[in-house]
Amino acid sequence: MSGAVPAAVTGIRTVLAARTSSHTAVLVVALRGGHWPYSCGLASTIRGLAPRFSAAGAEVLLLAAEPVGRQSAIARTWRLPFRWLPEAAVEPIARELGAWHEASGRALDSLGLLGPDGGWILRQDFDNPGGAGSAEPMLAALRRARLSPVPAPVPAETIPPPPTDTAVLDPGHVARTLRRALTGAEHLAQSLPPSPAALTADRTRLRLALYLRAVEDTSTAIGSI
Template sequence: MVLASTDPPEVQLAMNRTWHLPFRWVSDPGGTELARPLGAWDDDASIFRPVIVAVAPDGAEVFRELSRDFTDRPDDEPFLTALESLGLEPLAPAPPWAPEALEPRPSKRAFTPASFIPYFRAIKFNTGALSERMVDERDRAEVLTEKGMAESFLATFDEWRAEHPPERQ
């Protein structure tokens, strides 16, 4: 698995260390190398829209889901189902990403564990309230999908916190 963002490698390394991510990162600041070819570049916001692409060992694309905007996060179940359908053996976990001569530089824009819960709780409660005001069922479904995404993130974060308790000072 590889994650990509518009952030420079130093910021990505800080993110890995904050969140204990077992992934490698690709830095695509202008979106020219990966985001635009994948159709995942948002010209208005100058950001990489969330996208999940699964590629089989023979190079064939077996799954793609592109988010509509920066708030829309793909659900992992269809992606995992596509991967499981390939029947591949699991790989051993990769060692932590620690490139030589690269110092982590945290971004002020990055989510920290402390900011995660209030952000997604706000999305959950706001979308719940908004869904009650929606007259159009399609709009209500959109808002409830966003609420479900926030609930899923909060549940996953509870699991993450159990695996990564705060360090004692």
């Protein structure tokens, strides 16, 4: 008598089934949610890199413990041209990424690159303040897989409709929040003597600067900055 299929296996099958082709890799973008400025920063960064991921053979899929209506609001407000994974995949895939927050029942910001065969090529934690927040390692790993290009996602509308969900931060608000955080991180990085804490502060500064540039691109395009 066979046992139940492990949740992780079911989650991976769900991701693979969501692809448009069985020959592509999948970049899973796990987000805390529409209320979290850093999630907007990560999502905006990936939006800017989308053509490069497509050229290297990966589709981008989003994952968050948010109701469907809020997922739609996030995609519209942040101008994300990506599809969402279904709710059933959220917890098992977030656990596979080491990004499931038990107390809140949410995924944490992270990336996972799933190969065409369903094996993880690379997983990155983007919730750790000591991480620089760059997705370049994902692109490098994807290029090494030597996959065929996939069609680029259709760009989101230049001007999204007015947000109807107050739990989703607009990019202009996120940009202002990130600027304040970046100012604090720069001051801290400059004031600390050489130490592990100084290294963490500098990595935080780099991540905030990267996120801010990406969010400003979105904010400028929709006139919310």
